[in-house]
Amino acid sequence: MSVRFNYRKVNPTALNAMQTFEQAVSSSGLDKVLYELIKIRASQINGCAYCIDSHVKDLLQLGEPLERAMLLSVWREIPTYSDKEKAVLELTEYVVRISDSGVPQSVYERVREHFSEKEYIDLVMAINAICSWNRIAISTGMYPGCFD
Structure with missing residues (x-):
């Protein structure tokens, strides 16, 4: 397995744009653990091994138990996650x-039970940021350890 190319070297302007986007999300006030859960779940859905590996490690460095990372794909079936976290994961x-069905009103309402309108947009931006990172990593053939 080999990475197609190192996009960071080929197009530093693209990397800078993504880092600016990431910084905007990171400085929004979003809880760090919640943001890592978003990153892992989105990366699982998108099939991005590079990002799953990276963000599981980041979650563990925040002091979260391994169980919370390992069971994230089945979050609906276990009591490990709070109602607030479940709303965000949904x-x-x-x-x-x-493109499948948009965001149903019921999902919006569950999230709004825990978050303001501004925080709702912060969450949407966080989801969009990791999806962008996933698409870059997958499109360029990145995998865990590819730059070691």
């Missing part, structure tokens, strides 16, 4: 798969 799934 939103993440709908935004990642937006």
